[in-house]
Amino acid sequence: MSLSRRQVAVAAVAAVPLAFSATGTAQATGRRNRTLYIAGDSTAAQKYADAAPETGWGMALPFFLRHGLTVANHAVNGRSSKSFVDEGRLDAILGAIKPGDLLLIQFAHNDEKVEDPTRYTEPWTTYQDHLRMYVDGARARGARPVLATAVERRRFDANGKAVPTHGEYPAAMRALAAEERVALLDVQALSLALWQELGVEETKKYFNWTASEQDNTHFNPPGAIAVARLVARELLRARVLGPGDVRRLEAEISESWITWPEAAA
Template sequence: MSLSRRQVTSAALAAVPLALAATGTARAAHRRRTLYIAGDSTAAQKYADAAPETGWGTALPFFLHDGLAVANHAVNGRSSKSFIDEGRLDVILDAIGPGDLLVVQFGHNDEKSADPTRYTEPWTTYQDHLRQYLDGARARGARPVLATPVERRRFDADGNAVPTHGDYPASMRALAADEHVALLDIQALSLALWQRLGAEETKKYFNWTATEQDNTHFNPPGAIAVARLVAAALLRRGVLAPRDVCRLDDEIPESWITWPTA
C-alpha cells in the first residue's frame, strides 16, 4: 500500500479519532448502537485532497439502518501492530460498550517486512495483535468481528484474479475459528468479485486517474461495492439482523460519497 501522497493525508486522518477522545465527544456521541471500524486506508475516510480515493468504511452506512451508527477509526498506513502502538485501539475501547460491534480489518501493512513499526508475522505476532482487539472488545461487552483484508487488483497473464496477501487471510481465518469469532472473508469475496468483473472492468472500481494507476485503493464505485460485501457478510454471519441492513440490492449513487475538507 503506497504511502507517498497518502501519508500526507494520514496526519489529518489520524488526528480525528484522537481529537474526539480528547474532547470527550466520542463518549457524548455514544447514544446508540455503534459499529466501530479498526483498519487501514482501504477502509478509512478520505479528505478532499485525496479524492476520488474512497475507503469502504465511508460507504458502509449506506447499507445500514439509522439505528446503527458507524464510527470509522481506520487510518491510512496502519497495521494491526502500529494501530495499537499509536493508542488507536485504546481510543476505541474508551468509547465502545455493550451491544456495539468492532470490525477489524488489517493485513495490507502487516505485510511490510522492511518496516518494523508495522510488520507482523502472519502465524505469530499478527494473531497476537489481533487478539488484543478481540479481548478488548469482549471485556467491554462489545462483539468483535474479524474481516480478512480486501484484495488488491492483480491479474495474471490468463486474466485470473490473483491473491496478494500471502498467509494473512488464512491466519485470520484460523484465529477466528480458535476464538469463536465471526469472520467476514472479504479477501475471498472481493477476489471473486474482481474475477467476475475482469481485468479491464475492475479499473472502474479502483483509484485509476489520469495521473495515477492505483490497484489497492478504491474510487466511489469500488468503495460502495466492497461496503456492500461487508454489509451482506455481516448479515449472512448473523452479526446483524435483517432490520439492521438496507439497500443491499439497490444501486447506490456515486454522488452520495463526499470528501470533507481536512
C-alpha cells in the same frame, strides 16, 4: 517532544470525529442505538477533499445499515494491526466503545511490510497476537468483535486470472476466528471473486485509476460502494446483524452520495 500513550489515545479520538448514520433515532426505529467501530487501514479509511476521488469502503458502509446503527470509522492510512495498537488507536476505541457495540477489525495490507519493523507482523504469530488484543479488548467491554479478512488488491496474471496478494494473512485470521469463536467476514475471498467476475479492464473502474495515477489498492466511489456492500452482506450472513439492521443490499447506490470533507485543521 514525545507523547505518552494516553496522550496519543486522546489525540486519536480527536482526529477521528467520523461517526456516520442515516437520519433517524432509536425511538423512531424502536431499536437501541448501537455503534459499529472500524479498526483498519487505508482501504477502509475516511478520505478527505485533497484525496478525492480515493474512497475507503468505510465511507460507503452507512448506506447499507439501518437508521440508528452508527459507523465510527477509526481506520487510518498506512496502519497495521501492530502500529494501530502502538499509536494508541485501539485504546481510543476501547475508551469509547459500549456494551452491545461492534468492533470490525480489518488489517493485513501493512502487516505484510517486512522491511518496516514498526508495522510488520508475522501471520501465524505476531499478527494473531495483535488481533487477539482487539478481540479481548472488545469482549472485556461487552462489545462484539468481528474479524474481516483484508480486501484484495487488483492483480491479474497473464491469463486474466485474479490472483491473491495477502499471502498467509487471510488464513491466519480465519484460523484465529475459529479458535476464538469470533464472527468472520471473508472479504478477501469475496473481493477476489468479484474482481475475477469483473475482469481486467472493468475492475479499473472500481479502483483509484486517474489520469495521473494507476492505483490497484485503493478504491474510487464505485469500488468503495461494491466492497461496503460485500461487508454488509457478510454482516448479515454471519448473523452479526439481523435483516432489520441492513438495507439496500440489492439497490443501486449513487456515487453522488459519497462526499469528501475538508481535513480537520
